[in-house]
Amino acid sequence: MAKKIDPWGSNLVKDYQKVVDDFGLDKFNIKDFPDPNRMMRRGIIFAGRELKTIANCIKEKKPFYVLSGIMPTNDKIHFGNKQVVENIRYFQDHGGKAYILIADLEAAATRGVSLKEAKRRAIEFHIPAYIVLGLDPKKTKFYFQSENKDVTNLAALFSRKVTANEFKAIYGSIDPGKVFASLTQCGDMLYPQLKKRMPGIIPVGIDQEPHIRLCRDIISRTKNMKFQPLGSMYHEFMPALNGDLKMSKSHPESNLDLPEDPKIACKKINRALTGGRDTLEEHRKKGAIIENDMVFKLLKYHLIEDDKELAKIYVEYKSGRMTSGEIKKIACGKMTAFMKDFENKLKKARPLAKKMFSSK
Amino acid sequence: MAKKIDPWGSNLVKDYQKVVDDFGLDKFNIKDFPDPNRMMRRGIIFAGRELKTIANCIKEKKPFYVLSGIMPTNDKIHFGNKQVVENIRYFQDHGGKAYILIADLEAAATRGVSLKEAKRRAIEFHIPAYIVLGLDPKKTKFYFQSENKDVTNLAALFSRKVTANEFKAIYGSIDPGKVFASLTQCGDMLYPQLKKRMPGIIPVGIDQEPHIRLCRDIISRTKNMKFQPLGSMYHEFMPALNGDLKMSKSHPESNLDLPEDPKIACKKINRALTGGRDTLEEHRKKGAIIENDMVFKLLKYHLIEDDKELAKIYVEYKSGRMTSGEIKKIACGKMTAFMKDFENKLKKARPLAKKMFSSK
Numbered sequence: 001m002a003k004k005i006d007p008w009g010s011n012l013v014k015d016y017q018k019v020v021d022d023f024g025l026d027k028f029n030i031k032d033f034p035d036p037n038r039m040m041r042r043g044i045i046f047a048g049r050e051l052k053t054i055a056n057c058i059k060e061k062k063p064f065y066v067l068s069g070i071m072p073t074n075d076k077i078h079f080g081n082k083q084v085v086e087n088i089r090y091f092q093d094h095g096g097k098a099y100i101l102i103a104d105l106e107a108a109a110t111r112g113v114s115l116k117e118a119k120r121r122a123i124e125f126h127i128p129a130y131i132v133l134g135l136d137p138k139k140t141k142f143y144f145q146s147e148n149k150d151v152t153n154l155a156a157l158f159s160r161k162v163t164a165n166e167f168k169a170i171y172g173s174i175d176p177g178k179v180f181a182s183l184t185q186c187g188d189m190l191y192p193q194l195k196k197r198m199p200g201i202i203p204v205g206i207d208q209e210p211h212i213r214l215c216r217d218i219i220s221r222t223k224n225m226k227f228q229p230l231g232s233m234y235h236e237f238m239p240a241l242n243g244d245l246k247m248s249k250s251h252p253e254s255n256l257d258l259p260e261d262p263k264i265a266c267k268k269i270n271r272a273l274t275g276g277r278d279t280l281e282e283h284r285k286k287g288a289i290i291e292n293d294m295v296f297k298l299l300k301y302h303l304i305e306d307d308k309e310l311a312k313i314y315v316e317y318k319s320g321r322m323t324s325g326e327i328k329k330i331a332c333g334k335m336t337a338f339m340k341d342f343e344n345k346l347k348k349a350r351p352l353a354k355k356m357f358s359s360k
Numbered sequence: 361m362a363k364k365i366d367p368w369g370s371n372l373v374k375d376y377q378k379v380v381d382d383f384g385l386d387k388f389n390i391k392d393f394p395d396p397n398r399m400m401r402r403g404i405i406f407a408g409r410e411l412k413t414i415a416n417c418i419k420e421k422k423p424f425y426v427l428s429g430i431m432p433t434n435d436k437i438h439f440g441n442k443q444v445v446e447n448i449r450y451f452q453d454h455g456g457k458a459y460i461l462i463a464d465l466e467a468a469a470t471r472g473v474s475l476k477e478a479k480r481r482a483i484e485f486h487i488p489a490y491i492v493l494g495l496d497p498k499k500t501k502f503y504f505q506s507e508n509k510d511v512t513n514l515a516a517l518f519s520r521k522v523t524a525n526e527f528k529a530i531y532g533s534i535d536p537g538k539v540f541a542s543l544t545q546c547g548d549m550l551y552p553q554l555k556k557r558m559p560g561i562i563p564v565g566i567d568q569e570p571h572i573r574l575c576r577d578i579i580s581r582t583k584n585m586k587f588q589p590l591g592s593m594y595h596e597f598m599p600a601l602n603g604d605l606k607m608s609k610s611h612p613e614s615n616l617d618l619p620e621d622p623k624i625a626c627k628k629i630n631r632a633l634t635g636g637r638d639t640l641e642e643h644r645k646k647g648a649i650i651e652n653d654m655v656f657k658l659l660k661y662h663l664i665e666d667d668k669e670l671a672k673i674y675v676e677y678k679s680g681r682m683t684s685g686e687i688k689k690i691a692c693g694k695m696t697a698f699m700k701d702f703e704n705k706l707k708k709a710r711p712l713a714k715k716m717f718s719s720k
Contacts (some may be wrong), residue, residue, distance in 0.1 A: 105516040115513065152512035153475065156465040159540030167536060176527060179536050180519030180543060 016046050016236060019206055023213070026051045028233070034058065037090045039083060039235055041307060042300055049212060050231025054201045058094045065192040065200040066091035067099040069185075070130070072121040073111045077129055079256035080205070080238050080247060082302065087203035087233060089134035096201070098140040100130060101188045105145040106181055115146050123357055128349035129258060132342055137352045141192075145184065150194055154187035155180075161221045162214065170210045186215035193227050201231040209234070238301045241272035241294045256298075259343055262336035269295060269331050275317075276324030287320035288327075295324065295331045303334040376406050376596060379566055383573070386411045388593070394418065397450045399443060399595055401667060402660055409572060410591025414561045418454045425552040425560045426451035427459040429545075430490070432481040433471045437489055439616035440565070440607060442662065443595050447563035449494035456561070458500040460490060461548045465505040466541055475506050483717055488709035489618060492702055497712045501552075505544065510554055514547035515540075521581045522574065530570045546575035553587050561591040569594070598661045601632035601654045616658075619703055622696035629655060629691050635677075636684030647680035648687075655684065655691045663694040 020027060025047040030036050032055035039045045057064040066088050070077075092098040104118035113121075122144070131137050145151060162183075167174045171182070189211075192200060202212060212232045219227045240247040240254035247255040253268060275293035277283035290296050296317065304310045313330065316322035380387060385407040390396050392415035399405045417424040426448050430437075452458040464478035473481075482504070491497050505511060522543075527534045531542070549571075552560060562572060572592045579587045600607040600614035607615040613628060635653035637643035650656050656677065664670045673690065676682035 105513060108513075109516050109520045146513050146516075147509060149507060149509050149512070152509070152515075153465060153468075153506050155512075156469050156506075156540060156544065160469045160537040162536050164534040164536060174524040174534050174536075176522050176524060176534075176539050176543065177520040179539055180516060183536065183540060184516065 016206070019209075020047045023209060025049060025209075025234070034094065037086060038305055039087065039301070040090075044083070044301060045087070045233060045235045047206075048201075048231060048233035049216070050199060050201065050229045051233065053199050053229050054091075054096075054231050054233075057096075057199055058091075061095060063196060063198040064091075064096050065099060065198060066096040067101070067189060067192060067200060067202055068204065069101045069103045069188065070122060070126045071103045071107055072118040072126050073107050073113055075121055075125050076257040076259065077126060078247065079258055079302070082133055082258065083235050083238065084203055084205075085130050085133040085135065087235065091201060091203070092136060092139060097192065098135060099192050100127075100135070100140060100142045101148070101151075101191075102126070102142065102144045105184065108146075109177060109181070115144075118146075119144060119357075123353050124350065125346075127353040127356070128346050129342075131349040131352060132345040137349075137356065142356065145188065148191065151184060151187040151191050154190060154194075155183040157222070158183050158186050158218050161218050166214075166217070170214050182211055182214055185211050186218055189215050189230055190219070190227055197226055197228050199228045199231060201233055203233045203235070205237060206234040208232075239294060239297060241268055241298075243273040243292065243294060259339060259346070262332075262339045265335045265339060266332040269298070269328055269335065272298075272328070274324035274327070277320075280323065283323060284320045288317045288322075288324065290314065290318050293317070293324070293327070295327050298331055299327075299334070303331060303338060376566070379569075380407045383569060385409060385569075385594070394454065397446060398665055399447065399661070400450075404443070404661060405447070405593060405595045407566075408561075408591060408593035409576070410559060410561065410589045411593065413559050413589050414451075414456075414591050414593075417456075417559060421455060423556060423558040424451075424456050425459060425558060426456040427461070427549060427552060427560060427562055428564065429461045429463045429548065430482060430486045431463045431467055432478040432486050433467050433473055435481055435485050436617040436619065437486060438607065439618055439662070440598055442493055442618065443598070444563055444565075445490050445493040445495065447593060447595065451561060451563070452496060452499060457552065458495060459552050460487075460495070460500060460502045461508070461511075461551075462486065462502065462504045465544065468506075469537060469541070475504075478506075479504060479717075483713050484710065485706075487713040487716070488706050489702075491709040491712060492705040497709075497716065502713075502716065505548065508551065511544060511547040511551050514550060514554075515543040517582070518543050518546050518578045521578050526574075526577070530574050542571060542574055545571050546578055549575050549590055550579070550587055557586055557588050559588045559591060561593055563593045563595070565597060566594040568592075599654060599657060601628055601658075603633040603652065603654055619699060619706070622692075622699045625695045625699060626692040629658070629688050629695060632658075632688070634684035634687070637680075640683065643683060644680045648677045648682075648684065650674065650678050653677070653684070653687075655687050658691055659687070659694070663691060663698060 026049060028045050028047055028051060030040055032051060033040060054064055068084050068088055088098055102122045104115050107113040107118045108115055127142055164174050167179055171178060189202060215230055219230060237246045239245055240251060242251065242254040244254060249255060253271060256265065272294040274295055275289035277286055299313065300310060313327065317327055386409060388405050388407055388411060390400055392411060393400060414424055428444050428448055448458055462482045464475050467473040467478045468475055487502055524534050527539055531538060549562060575590055579590060597606045599605055600611060602611065602614040604614060609615060613631065616625065632654040634655055635649035637646055659673065660670060673687065677687055
């Protein structure tokens with residue numbers, strides 16, 4: 001029996017390789033993708049589905065799309081979402097048509113956020129933030145789930161193509177709320193194909209694999225609709241600063257959000273789990289245990305773009321010439337610059353987002 | 361354990377009284393309703409929910425609504441739908457705001473009718489037919505499920521308010537297609553309250569009771585939305601002409617549709633199950649067994665409005681003075697007149713329906 005991944009829970013995936021094998025995912029092959037981004041180069045992206053199909057679209061300049069969603073439950077986004085946006089940007093830069101859905105329906109159903117409030121948050125914060133993180137506002141289609149009838153019409157059709165047993169096998173649950181949300185998500189994921197049939201890719205955390213699997217099954221059962229393949233690209237989670245496998249709002253001291261007061265972010269960095277040794281003497285002698293170092297991970301996942309710069313820190317830190325105090329100082333400096341830049345750019349991006357929806 | 365009724369299957373209700381008891385329905389009390397219509401006067405309407413609430417709205421001229429749906433799967437409507445429309449008309453005539461949803465999403469999902477084709481059928485036939493059967497086109501709001509995002513937005517919210525176990529208890533099934541359809545139906549049934557909170561009534565066959573129950577449960581769990589009570593009014597099915605408890609498309613010779621060639625309708629009437637005796641002598645002596653007479657039922661349910669006229673036929677037929685040949689002739693005459701009148705009026709109603717949607 002296939003292993004279950006729960007996209008709604010906190011069932012963490014400890015062994016990514018096992019997931020790749022269990023679900024028969026495609027391993028990510030960096031050679032297939034031109035100008036690989038930071039996460040591709042650093043092995044943070046590890047697998048996907050239909051990766052060759054999408055690589056081929058890029059190579060042959062054939063149309064394809066890339067899609068993700070925003071859940072406007074508050075006026076912050078999780079630091080990990082930055083990874084998703086940067087991956088969308090990668091595909092947008094390589095010819096993909098980008099779609100961002102605002103999951104206001106799901107925010108209303110699961111968190112009691114009114115549609116009006118969700119819209120305000122999306123326009124004032126989330127959409128500008130996604131623009132700041134690299135999406136081209138002119139080339140990205142943002143839409144609200146609650147305003148897109150094509151999506152729910154697809155969901156209604158798809159509801160007849162899956163059985164309760166299949167839901168149970170994929171999700172381990174047949175909760176009506178989850179059934180409704182999953183079918184709506186599949187509607188979202190195939191919506192770009194209503195205008196034009198073309199392959200699509202969803203860059204996403206591995207915890208969302210079940211949604212991809214369900215939707216791929218639905219494609220195979222709606223052959224008359226002639227949908228093109230739906231692919232995915234999975235990245236590792238940035239761990240929590242205390243070393244937990246995933247950041248969580250229930251441990252705010254180890255969790256990073258966007259935006260965040262740089263002083264508070266630095267405080268969190270200073271308290272993070274590091275691979276530094278107990279004494280300076282021991283550290284100089286043995287060097288840092290980099291695999292256990294959350295600050296280095298932060299640099300690797302997010303804060304340092306230049307591979308050479310990162311490699312230099314790696315060597316220095318691993319050899320013990322650099323201390324965890326020093327690496328924390330670097331991370332704090334980079335984080336402060338990033339946050340200030342983000343805030344400045346956010347102010348400029350806001351009018352763009354407002355304009356986008358003013359004529360509607 | 362409560363008895364299950366399956367709104368999708370052909371699980372027939374043989375003992376209406378038992379249903380009233382099992383589900384704790386309100387018995388229909390004719391004294392509560394002014395100017396009772398044909399079905400009310402003849403005991404064809406037997407139960408409901410919130411009947412006193414609606415009766416009170418009528419009495420005190422408080423706002424309420426009445427709602428039903430059209431499934432545009434072909435260019436005919438079932439003769440039994442006539443009953444529903446006449447009941448909607450009753451409430452419309454007594455101050456209720458009438459809503460008719462066209463279940464094009466469900467037609468697409470369950471029967472593969474494209475949304476475009478469903479729309480064509482609804483505008484060319486179903487909506488005009490409902491107007492011919494008595495609805496005031498100026499006072500009735502017709503809408504398409506696929507174009508009403510408020511309905512699916514409600515359905516998304518409601519999906520979080522029910523559990524899989526509850527679905528199983530109410531429907532005996534947790535099929536995703538049925539889950540989706542039921543939640544959408546509840547969205548439809550409460551949609552009129554988004555503009556104004558007011559009680560509503562759904563005149564419907566008893567087989568739809570589960571949908572009403574589910575939606576009433578959802579109301580009780582979304583107290584913050586302040587929905588007013590949702591009521592229902594149940595009528596007996598007109599039996600099939602061969603005496604089967606319900607007309608069915610799989611027995612076309614016993615099934616009546618609208619429109620129908622009057623000659624074919626008369627043929628069906630002539631072959632119907634009657635309560636006439638084997639010989640004329642016996643018939644004159646013992647009279648007809650009216651309870652078993654489908655032609656009399658047809659007069660009672662549909663073709664004779666005037667109670668005195670019906671009572672006269674009852675007395676004559678039961679006494680044996682009237683034969684089943686004679687009652688068939690009466691039914692055939694009435695049916696022919698009805699069908700011709702329907703066709704004539706349909707032609708006039710078509711432009712009204714087209715105009716209704718031309719500006720949209």
